[in-house]
Amino acid sequence: MAEATVSDLGPEEAPGEVARLSALLTAANAAYHGQDAPIMSDAEFDRLRRRLSEIEARYPELQRADSASATVGAPPAKGFAKVAHRQRMLSLANAFSGDDVAEFDRGIRRFLGLGPEDPLAMTAEPKIDGLSLSIRYEAGHLVLAATRGDGRTGENVTENVRTVADIPQDLPGAPDILEVRGEIYMTHAEFRALNQRQAHAGQKTFANPRNAAAGSLRQLDVSITAARPLRFFAYAWGETSGPLGATQSETLARFRDMGLPTNPLTRRCETVADMLAHHATLAKDRATLGYDIDGVVYKVDDLSLQARLGLRSTTPRWAIAHKFPAEVAETTLERIEIQVGRTGALSPVARLTPVTVGGVVVSNATLHNADYIAGRDSEGAPIRDGRDIREGDWVTVYRAGDVIPKIQDVDLSRRPADARPFVFPTHCPVCGSEVVRPEGEAVARCTGELICAAQAVERLKHFVSRAAFDIEGFGAKQVEAFHALGWIAEPADIFTLAARDGAGQKTLENAAALQPLETGVAGVFEERRRALAEMMPGSGLGDTDGVEAYLSEIRSRGATPLATLHGWGKRSAENLFAAIETRRRISLARLIFALGIRHVGESSAGLLARSYGTFAAFRAAMEAARAHDGPEWAALNDIDGVGAVMAGAVVDFFHAPAARAALDRLVAHLEIEDAEAPASESPISGKTVVFTGTLETMTRAEAKAQAEGLGAKVSGSVSAKTDILVAGPGAGSKRTKAEELGIEVLSEDEWRARIG
DNA sequence: GAGCCTCGAGTTCC
DNA sequence: CTCGAGGCTC
Numbered sequence: 209m210a211e212a213t214v215s216d217l218g219p220e221e222a223p224g225e226v227a228r229l230s231a232l233l234t235a236a237n238a239a240y241h242g243q244d245a246p247i248m249s250d251a252e253f254d255r256l257r258r259r260l261s262e263i264e265a266r267y268p269e270l271q272r273a274d275s276a277s278a279t280v281g282a283p284p285a286k287g288f289a290k291v292a293h294r295q296r297m298l299s300l301a302n303a304f305s306g307d308d309v310a311e312f313d314r315g316i317r318r319f320l321g322l323g324p325e326d327p328l329a330m331t332a333e334p335k336i337d338g339l340s341l342s343i344r345y346e347a348g349h350l351v352l353a354a355t356r357g358d359g360r361t362g363e364n365v366t367e368n369v370r371t372v373a374d375i376p377q378d379l380p381g382a383p384d385i386l387e388v389r390g391e392i393y394m395t396h397a398e399f400r401a402l403n404q405r406q407a408h409a410g411q412k413t414f415a416n417p418r419n420a421a422a423g424s425l426r427q428l429d430v431s432i433t434a435a436r437p438l439r440f441f442a443y444a445w446g447e448t449s450g451p452l453g454a455t456q457s458e459t460l461a462r463f464r465d466m467g468l469p470t471n472p473l474t475r476r477c478e479t480v481a482d483m484l485a486h487h488a489t490l491a492k493d494r495a496t497l498g499y500d501i502d503g504v505v506y507k508v509d510d511l512s513l514q515a516r517l518g519l520r521s522t523t524p525r526w527a528i529a530h531k532f533p534a535e536v537a538e539t540t541l542e543r544i545e546i547q548v549g550r551t552g553a554l555s556p557v558a559r560l561t562p563v564t565v566g567g568v569v570v571s572n573a574t575l576h577n578a579d580y581i582a583g584r585d586s587e588g589a590p591i592r593d594g595r596d597i598r599e600g601d602w603v604t605v606y607r608a609g610d611v612i613p614k615i616q617d618v619d620l621s622r623r624p625a626d627a628r629p630f631v632f633p634t635h636c637p638v639c640g641s642e643v644v645r646p647e648g649e650a651v652a653r654c655t656g657e658l659i660c661a662a663q664a665v666e667r668l669k670h671f672v673s674r675a676a677f678d679i680e681g682f683g684a685k686q687v688e689a690f691h692a693l694g695w696i697a698e699p700a701d702i703f704t705l706a707a708r709d710g711a712g713q714k715t716l717e718n719a720a721a722l723q724p725l726e727t728g729v730a731g732v733f734e735e736r737r738r739a740l741a742e743m744m745p746g747s748g749l750g751d752t753d754g755v756e757a758y759l760s761e762i763r764s765r766g767a768t769p770l771a772t773l774h775g776w777g778k779r780s781a782e783n784l785f786a787a788i789e790t791r792r793r794i795s796l797a798r799l800i801f802a803l804g805i806r807h808v809g810e811s812s813a814g815l816l817a818r819s820y821g822t823f824a825a826f827r828a829a830m831e832a833a834r835a836h837d838g839p840e841w842a843a844l845n846d847i848d849g850v851g852a853v854m855a856g857a858v859v860d861f862f863h864a865p866a867a868r869a870a871l872d873r874l875v876a877h878l879e880i881e882d883a884e885a886p887a888s889e890s891p892i893s894g895k896t897v898v899f900t901g902t903l904e905t906m907t908r909a910e911a912k913a914q915a916e917g918l919g920a921k922v923s924g925s926v927s928a929k930t931d932i933l934v935a936g937p938g939a940g941s942k943r944t945k946a947e948e949l950g951i952e953v954l955s956e957d958e959w960r961a962r963i964g
Numbered sequence: 965g966a967g968c969c970t971c972g973a974g975t976t977c978c
Numbered sequence: 979c980t981c982g983a984g985g986c987t988c
Binding site for chain 1: 968969970971972973974975976977978
């Protein structure tokens with residue numbers, strides 16, 4: 209971006225430039241004072257600050273009381289700093305029945321190549337219903353504590369955690385580096401006492417002990433946390449500089465010796481029957497434990513086996529949570545509404561008469577799709593014995609996994625006489641386009657992807673979401689409001705927001721892509737109306753004219769558009785623009801994910817990014833590719849994990865004129881980072897490896913997981929792109945083909961020698 | 965072609 | 979968290 213010298217800046221450009229510089233400086237300041245890496249050099253920072261001062265000197269009317277030229281240097285006062293976890297904090301897979309647990313045991317044996325009679329000990333411990341926490345000790349001293357966050361990045365709550373009596377400040381005998389993981393919770397007695405104190409003091413009470421614990425830990429005022437009765441159990445670990453034992457149980461014993469609280473109801477089990485027996489005992493004693501548990505966690509005890517089993521994308525293979533049956537409640541289903549997602553999927557949602565389920569008030573529940581409402585599964589087999597769901601019905605509700613409300617059943621004896629089967633819409637309730645449901649698929653979709661406001665809004669929400677551009681302060685509510693106001697129609701508009709705001713929100717180039725506020729569709733735009741109502745009280749909501757009138761009235765008093773909104777001021781507007789500014793630099797993987805191509809989620813986006821390396825290479829290949837034909841198509845399909853459906857979706861995206869134009873507009877604002885090459889130290893990183901024949905010292909799944917951990921790509925078939933073929937006994941045509949192509953063929957022993 | 969395993973997409977409430 | 983569908987293995 210070329211910068212005009214200050215003396216050349218006309219009164220037209222100055223406001224936009226002030227906004228841009230303020231945003232940059234605020235962002236740099238936040239990055240400097242937060243945990244993030246600095247985003248610009250000190251010299252560049254000083255240069256930009258001087259430039260802002262010069263413009264302000266020239267156009268004094270643009271100077272703001274809280275101008276970044278004066279205030280930067282002060283630390284930002286809001287929220288907790290972010291902390292990247294050195295090792296991801298994972299969640300657990302779930303089991304709901306003894307059969308699921310037996311299947312977990314079988315799956316592990318299969319992966320490890322163990323027989324049904326081989327010993328395989330597991331630990332079984334109560335699953336505490338609290339919030340997970342990571343505590344880092346260096347040289348035996350507590351140096352950092354962080355919440356789980358999204359598993360990759362959490363919040364720095366060190367000072368709060370220091371006030372928790374259960375958690376030692378010092379761990380004598382700990383290795384030099386030890387990251388302890390566990391659960392923060394509150395006992396029933398202390399929860400009740402706290403709520404009484406809160407009520408007496410006229411403060412809000414908490415719905416359940418878990419919320420109380422979470423709310424207490426995340427207090428900006430540490431003295432409040434200190435006054436709250438928080439407790440802790442250690443049950444896992446992240447980075448360590450030395451081993452603490454050969455097994456899970458030994459490690460927990462070491463924790464106990466060091467002074468960390470561990471749960472006394474943890475047992476070592478030799479068989480699945482032992483595990484289920486302990487589950488039954490804990491289920492029976494659940495009410496008398498004095499704190500909430502929501503199941504039992506089983507872990508493979510032997511740490512060397514844990515290491516061999518490794519991790520799936522979000523859960524370890526060596527652990528599972530066996531949940532207790534969920535609590536249910538009865539209520540009436542008032543209405544069935546249809547939501548439209550970013551891919552156009554029409555999802556029915558039940559609006560319920562609010563009811564308490566497991567300590568939380570539930571008023572919505574997902575109904576999945578038309579078949580689910582009609583009482584059939586995707587194969588046409590009856591669910592709920594074929595009972596359908598109707599508006600007006602009495603239903604039992606539970607929270608699947610204690611989180612997502614679902615309808616368990618319908619009470620036909622209380623069905624109103626006038627209740628009629630739900631009729632699934634044939635046209636999109638938002639844009640009126642035709643709805644199609646492909647043969648054999650469960651989901652019905654709106655076909656108006658180019659005109660549907662609901663799809664556009666959902667795509668924008670996806671774009672700013674955590675795994676995509678992750679723009680702080682730019683969530684669903686902001687997207688709803690800004691889109692309804694006509695400020696953003698597509699991702700590129702986000703990056704021109706600051707300049708347009710400074711210049712009075714000039715019309716978008718692509719304003720045709722925006723639609724007026726919907727007024728006639730009951731419920732569908734509820735969320736949007738709520739977002740607007742909060743930001744513009746008394747604006748005569750629900751119609752575009754009312755919003756416009758409200759804004760122009762406030763603008764006439766001199767505020768910039770964003771700062772006119774309720775709850776927004778100059779400062780918060782600048783913070784938002786600063787957050788947007790920091791995300792102009794984006795990784796290729798996040799960009800690909802953010803595009804919202806069907807079938808391309810976070811994981812596949814990473815795969816594509818690593819395979820093509822640069823945006824230019826990726827785009828060129830996709831534009832050159834022809835469906836089911838040619839070298840580019842073959843290369844795309846050769847990526848392990850990419851099949852014809854995903855490949856087709858990606859190629860289609862890069863051939864759709866509207867998507868390409870929007871992409872051009874977007875990337876003009878971005879600086880795209882090339883994908884990192886896979887771990888370069890290992891001798892096989894970046895190589896494409898194929899396994900064939902019988903593997904003798906490890907299973908195929910294990911070999912694949914291990915090779916990928918070392919940065920290799922594992923493919924199923926031999927091609928010119930294959931680097932290494934690992935051939936066990938019984939290898940046939942693949943070996944012949946590899947030899948023809950002159951590809952290196954290794955025995956399993958040679959392979960193990962190669963990778964160390 | 966069947967049967968895993970994994971991922972994507974949709975959803976709730978705080 | 980769950981369900982459905984895609985992709986891979988056998």
